[in-house]
Amino acid sequence: MVLVSGSGTNLQALLDASADEAFGARVVAVGADRDGIEGLSRAERSGVPTFVQKVGDHATRDQWDEALAARIADFKPDLVVSAGFMKILGSRVLGSFPVVNTHPALLPAFQGAHAVREALAYGVRLTGCTVHLVDAGVDTGPVIAQEAVAVQDGDDEDSLHERIKTVERRLLVEIVGRMARDGWTVSGRTVRLGRPTRRS
Ligand code: GAR
Numbered sequence: 001m002v003l004v005s006g007s008g009t010n011l012q013a014l015l016d017a018s019a020d021e022a023f024g025a026r027v028v029a030v031g032a033d034r035d036g037i038e039g040l041s042r043a044e045r046s047g048v049p050t051f052v053q054k055v056g057d058h059a060t061r062d063q064w065d066e067a068l069a070a071r072i073a074d075f076k077p078d079l080v081v082s083a084g085f086m087k088i089l090g091s092r093v094l095g096s097f098p099v100v101n102t103h104p105a106l107l108p109a110f111q112g113a114h115a116v117r118e119a120l121a122y123g124v125r126l127t128g129c130t131v132h133l134v135d136a137g138v139d140t141g142p143v144i145a146q147e148a149v150a151v152q153d154g155d156d157e158d159s160l161h162e163r164i165k166t167v168e169r170r171l172l173v174e175i176v177g178r179m180a181r182d183g184w185t186v187s188g189r190t191v192r193l194g195r196p197t198r199r200s
Contacts, residue, residue, distance in 0.1 A: 001029045001077040003085035008039025010083035010102055013169035014176060015046045023173075025180035029075040031068065033087050049075070055087065065090025072097060081176060082134060086113055089134060099134040100179070102172045104164045106130060106146055111139035116161040125151050127160070129168040131175045133191060142189045145175050 002011045011030060018026040030043035030050045043050045051071045058064040069092040072080060082089070082101040089099060105115035107130040112118075119127040128148040135141035149164050175193070178184075182194045 002081045003031045004039030005086040008042045017173045065092045069093045101134045103130045144191045
């Protein structure tokens, strides 16, 4: 299942990929933290069930986390993908499901909600995207895959973000497909895709 907060182009890439059975995964539901976003419309157009859980509708952040975990659990997902979901997930969600996030920078550089703006402001010549497992921190979980994107002279936040997103969508689809088809193991901060090999 996929969590979104905005335009949902990464979600769309997953929806498109899952049209082919060989991809090995399908999007069972899409959850959001706000109404009226293109990400939810994309899910509806694909016939995928949606739900919205807003932080502001709950007395505490913990209650939101519990309600979100319960909605996710209804769909019994094997994996939760945070694809442009702009909220920090709580312990109930993270303790119940493996969660993968896509981030528009080469972590651990430029964690948080304004990664592309901050990379440009810093003046880096190389940035990129990271697919990682989510832990209790902000963009601190073990890295699964990264790809670099060069900053071009004259880039602004939008142009750079669009080039990153082109790479990001392909990488996210590749990694989610491999996780679904082949599984993964985590040892410390190292994530290995594929089934563990037995040593004799
Ligand atoms: C993506 O670039 C994703 O990495 C970023 O939001 C964009 C969502 O695009 N997420 C974050 O910045 C989280 N810190 P999309 O809605 O078109 O998939």
